[in-house]
Amino acid sequence: MGRGNALSASRRRAWSIVLLLACIQGINQADKAVVGLAAEQIMAELQLTAAQFGLVAGALYATFSLGGIAVAFLAAPRFAPRWIMTVMLAMWSIALMPVVFFASLPVLIGSRLVLGASEGGGTPTALNMVHDWFPDDKRDFPASIVIVGGTVGALIAAPGLTWCIAQYGWRSAFLVCALVGACFLAGWLAVGRDGPFGHLRDGSYGLGRQPQSALRTNVLSLLGNRQVLANICMGFCAYWVVGFTVGWLPAYLRDMAGVSLKQSGWMIALVFLGQGGLVLLSALATRILAQDNPDRARSIVQALCMLGGGAGFFALAALQVEESIPLLIVLLILATGLPIGVFSPIAATLGKLGEGHKNALVTVVMSAITLAGLVSPPAIGALIDPQHVSGWHPALILTACVCLIGALPAFAAGIKRARVRP
16 A cells, blocks of 8 residues: 555656646746747837847857757766756746846847757756656657647747737846746746656766766767667757747738737737647657557657648648638648657657667757757748748748658658568
């Protein structure tokens, strides 16, 4: 009976950590989204072109990868994930505050650079913590809940922050994000714990007491693995879509649908709600298909997610927006939501390949993937600037093609695994 109670308590603790990490992911996503939500107000007040604003939107990702790699090689081998997450949460709030009081183009870019460096290891650390609470065959669904947490955070943030922007100015949205982050930092200190599957036999965390030279050698050798390279390519293409969503989705809706600031907030919330549903559906599909061959199931779902995202962007490029706003919302959900479904299987695959140094492998790969967020917003801004509204068409076509490229490695992996019996 005592053993049963202990197991039940452990499961409750595991799921409470999952839910808290999902909320933290929501804060992470809100911090990213706030610039896009205030795009028009920022551009008008600071007199920025679309290309300049694209630099602001992409600046976060200039240091995102560096922050993730620093966590992988410097923090993860030495500190428990709980404390890594604590420091990152504190930095998220601190990075936002200068914009509230000293808004300018350099301050905005500087704030996004600091935020990127401190958020770079956020998602990988959260996924690693989930893996530390669940065995390999039960990781996909709780990991997908953490990923969905980012979507839910953006869903809540979109109408809430646009209301703040409309009522009190765009700086108020940055202040709200900073204060909410500080509140969740207090909650994390009270509840956050490291899981039993993260401990090695010597009782150390992450990568244990492995020498740094050996650690780098092992991780670099894994980065040459074909399966890892395929996941990097696929993840990069999926994150291109995230860059579009974070940097340009609010402006796209206001340009193409002609809606007000508050209306666009609710429309974006509907898009994020649909995204969360698609991520959970992709995780459920993976779980159903995984009974015979989990790796092949992940590849199939990833390929379908990227194909569906590409088809959605092609459809958006062909749509006469004024004819059907509901259809626009549906297509935006499919186009921006389906690619997000590849991230949880990527983390699960990397965690399996990198047992023994999975924290570093997952963090390095996820950091490399986010470089797409550095490239995507400025590239889209450059397409928009010369033609403004008509510039959205080539931007959508480009994003669709990127999605199709991302489907190729998943298809190749699925075909290969179809020939191998588990």
